[in-house]
Amino acid sequence: MSEPILELRDLKVSITDQRDTQIIKGVDLKIGRGEVHALMGPNGSGKSTLATTIAGSPSYTVDSGQVIFKGEDITALKADARARMGLFLSFQYPTVIPGVTMVNLLRAAMKARTGTDLPPREFLVQLRATLETLKMDESFARRYVNDGFSGGEKKRAEILQLGMLKPDLAILDETDSGLDVDALRTVAEGVNALRTPEIGVLIITHYQRILNYITPDFVHVLVAGRIVRSGGPELALQIEENGYDPILQELGIAEEAVTA
Amino acid sequence: MAETTITTTAGTHAAQYGEDAVVAAATTRGEPDWLRDQRAEAARAFGALPMPTPQLRPWKYTDVTALAIDGYAPVTDAGWMRVQGGTPARGFAGTIADAIADADHGERVRTHLGSMVRATEGKFIAANAALWRTGAFVYVPRGQAFATPVTVTLEAPAEAGRALFPRVLIVAEPASEVTVVLRNHSGDADLLVSAVVEIIAGDDTNVRLVLDGRWGDATREFTTVRSRLGRAAHVQTASLAIGGALVKQTVEGLLEGEGSTSSIRGAALGGREQHFDFVTLQDHIGPKTESDVEIKAALAGASKSIYYGITRVEETAAGAAANQVNRNLLLSGHAKADSDPVLEILTSDVIRCGHGATVGPVDEEALFYLQSRGLDRREALQLLVAGFFRSVLKDVNVPGLEDELEAAVMAKLATAEL
Numbered sequence: 179m180s181e182p183i184l185e186l187r188d189l190k191v192s193i194t195d196q197r198d199t200q201i202i203k204g205v206d207l208k209i210g211r212g213e214v215h216a217l218m219g220p221n222g223s224g225k226s227t228l229a230t231t232i233a234g235s236p237s238y239t240v241d242s243g244q245v246i247f248k249g250e251d252i253t254a255l256k257a258d259a260r261a262r263m264g265l266f267l268s269f270q271y272p273t274v275i276p277g278v279t280m281v282n283l284l285r286a287a288m289k290a291r292t293g294t295d296l297p298p299r300e301f302l303v304q305l306r307a308t309l310e311t312l313k314m315d316e317s318f319a320r321r322y323v324n325d326g327f328s329g330g331e332k333k334r335a336e337i338l339q340l341g342m343l344k345p346d347l348a349i350l351d352e353t354d355s356g357l358d359v360d361a362l363r364t365v366a367e368g369v370n371a372l373r374t375p376e377i378g379v380l381i382i383t384h385y386q387r388i389l390n391y392i393t394p395d396f397v398h399v400l401v402a403g404r405i406v407r408s409g410g411p412e413l414a415l416q417i418e419e420n421g422y423d424p425i426l427q428e429l430g431i432a433e434e435a436v437t438a
Numbered sequence: 439m440a441e442t443t444i445t446t447t448a449g450t451h452a453a454q455y456g457e458d459a460v461v462a463a464a465t466t467r468g469e470p471d472w473l474r475d476q477r478a479e480a481a482r483a484f485g486a487l488p489m490p491t492p493q494l495r496p497w498k499y500t501d502v503t504a505l506a507i508d509g510y511a512p513v514t515d516a517g518w519m520r521v522q523g524g525t526p527a528r529g530f531a532g533t534i535a536d537a538i539a540d541a542d543h544g545e546r547v548r549t550h551l552g553s554m555v556r557a558t559e560g561k562f563i564a565a566n567a568a569l570w571r572t573g574a575f576v577y578v579p580r581g582q583a584f585a586t587p588v589t590v591t592l593e594a595p596a597e598a599g600r601a602l603f604p605r606v607l608i609v610a611e612p613a614s615e616v617t618v619v620l621r622n623h624s625g626d627a628d629l630l631v632s633a634v635v636e637i638i639a640g641d642d643t644n645v646r647l648v649l650d651g652r653w654g655d656a657t658r659e660f661t662t663v664r665s666r667l668g669r670a671a672h673v674q675t676a677s678l679a680i681g682g683a684l685v686k687q688t689v690e691g692l693l694e695g696e697g698s699t700s701s702i703r704g705a706a707l708g709g710r711e712q713h714f715d716f717v718t719l720q721d722h723i724g725p726k727t728e729s730d731v732e733i734k735a736a737l738a739g740a741s742k743s744i745y746y747g748i749t750r751v752e753e754t755a756a757g758a759a760a761n762q763v764n765r766n767l768l769l770s771g772h773a774k775a776d777s778d779p780v781l782e783i784l785t786s787d788v789i790r791c792g793h794g795a796t797v798g799p800v801d802e803e804a805l806f807y808l809q810s811r812g813l814d815r816r817e818a819l820q821l822l823v824a825g826f827f828r829s830v831l832k833d834v835n836v837p838g839l840e841d842e843l844e845a846a847v848m849a850k851l852a853t854a855e856l
């Protein structure tokens with residue numbers, strides 16, 4: 179395999195304000211270029227913590243281990259530096275930015291990512307094309323970021339940014355939840371349109387649903403801050419059918435111990 | 439703080455503020471008797487009135503007791519104020535001096551000048567009434583509208599120790615419409631500005647005032663804006679304070695006419711040791727009147743913002759609705775804000791009445807969200823502050839000015855201590 183786009187080495191993460199609470203307890207993961215990985219796991223197992231830690235959230239502190247992105251150790255880098263290197267997180271709960279339009283945000287983000295201010299005309303062409311792929315109305319771009327958006331609109335707004343920023347690694351944290359079938363298909367198409375042999379995708383999900391549209395190469399199961407199982411797409415199907423209980427039982431952990 | 443930087447000796451130019459000098463100057467300029475008498479009365483008031491002290495609630499956090507207004511030499515030449523606008527037939531937008539030269543407009547100025555803000559109300563106002571040199575008069579005849587906003591540009595002189603007394607009178611006849619923009623510029627010199635704006639908004643009028651405050655670092659501004667609203671009149675004031683060492687603005691709406699609406703928006707972007715002080719009054723007198731106040735401050739460095747506002751619903755204002763909000767964003771650990779929105783409801787028949795105040799740091803989640811899109815901390819804060827000011831900026835409603843002010847906000851934040 180060529181050099182992975184993302185590599186986590188025995189990553190241990192705690193909450194910055196509560197350093198004695200470790201959420202991620204030693205995760206190893208390699209995502210190669212062109213690969214789609216799915217990360218599944220019960221509620222509270224640490225999926226979002228892992229995702230936002232990879233993105234550089236100051237709310238979490240890496241106790242030990244490394245995050246390697248495009249061959250570079252980015253463990254100590256700030257979120258904005260990571261993003262400019264081509265890392266993108268689609269938030270599980272996107273934040274409202276009052277008074278800042280999607281266009282404002284996209285222009286600033288693209289400028290930061292590319293280091294140049296795209297001519298307005300070119301920007302508009304790209305914006306229209308991306309909106310069309312996502313079956314979104316142009317008026318959407320003039321609304322304030324996530325302000326008064328429905329759950330589905332928030333997720334699409336994330337994918338709109340993904341489509342415009344064209345990252346090298348996309349982490350989608352439960353981008354599928356709260357979407358109806360049509361919206362799910364549109365979002366999945368948006369992600370698929372972006373896939374190239376160069377980029378990596380990490381899809382965090384509860385359900386196998388989205389994986390019907392974006393076929394993963396690998397599936398990992400996170401339980402209580404550890405990846406307890408990895409496999410192919412069939413692992414997602416098993417979970418869809420039987421839930422996490424069989425895996426947990428096999429590991430000798432009761433469900434309560436995981437979600438408590 | 440601003441008051442400690444005062445270096446002027448008290449009363450150096452006191453003679454120019456005296457009644458004799460004021461009357462002599464008015465006579466030299468050939469001003470009509472009524473105006474000369476007005477100025478004489480104002481000069482006497484200036485001499486008799488004490489400086490406001492922090493014992494007075496609106497001056498609680500802005501102590502000017504060490505400031506001597508007459509330590510600043512009044513600017514006597516006329517060139518620093520320009521008035522431009524697409525005047526409709528029989529309308530007027532120009533200097534008060536030019537208006538007085540015309541019989542009809544002169545009569546209007548005489549009727550209204552000083553009718554809303556009395557020279558005897560306070561020291562700063564009295565100084566203005568006695569010594570204003572170039573005033574602006576805007577008149578919209580019944581049923582008319584200005585094709586373009588009227589721009590009143592103040593270019594302060596470069597010499598330090600000067601006092602400017604801008605005076606603006608806006609008279610809108612019934613069913614008319616006008617937007618007036620006051621653009622302020624000054625250099626780095628220590629200047630004092632005491633401004634008075636009077637707005638008479640007749641029935642069914644639409645009057646907008648924009649205060650574009652981009653003073654230099656050492657300018658201190660004291661402004662009073664007061665409007666009287668007729669039936670179903672709409673008056674909107676939007677003030678953006680970016681420059682200056684000290685900016686104190688008092689904006690008042692007297693909602694006399696039934697169904698009139700008054701909106702006051704203010705935004706202050708502080709840095710260094712800037713000191714902002716906004717005072718508002720929305721006085722609901724007529725029935726079914728509506729008012730809205732939104733004052734926002736984003737404060738970097740060791741800047742400070744004070745807000746004190748009263749929304750009063752009189753017994754006569756049945757069916758009134760009011761909202762009053764003050765929000766302060768602290769961009770640095772040294773910035774400070776004090777907020778005191780007050781509601782005084784004297785009737786039981788109000789539709790809705792709300793008020794709120796917040797003082798706090800930037801939303802860390804929003805900051806992380808923007809940083810996760812590649813914006814560094816400063817860029818993220820620039821975007822957040824521009825968004826925070828959006829509600830005020832969008833009410834500016836003057837072609838090009840909203841973008842220009844937003845660019846000014848961005849530029850200031852590019853170097854401010856965050």
Ligand SMILES: Nc1ncnc2c1ncn2[C@@H]1O[C@H](COP(=O)(O)OP(=O)(O)O)[C@@H](O)[C@H]1O
Pocket residue numbers: 193201219220221222223224225226227228237438
């Ligand atoms: N900032 C935080 N403060 C307190 N607890 C947190 C914080 N972030 C995460 N947790 C806790 O860590 C665990 C994992 O959370 P999370 O990563 O959101 O799980 P998942 O995304 O898998 O549902 C949960 O028990 C959650 O309550």
Ligand SMILES: [Mg+2]
Pocket residue numbers: 225226227270352
């Ligand atoms: Mg989660």
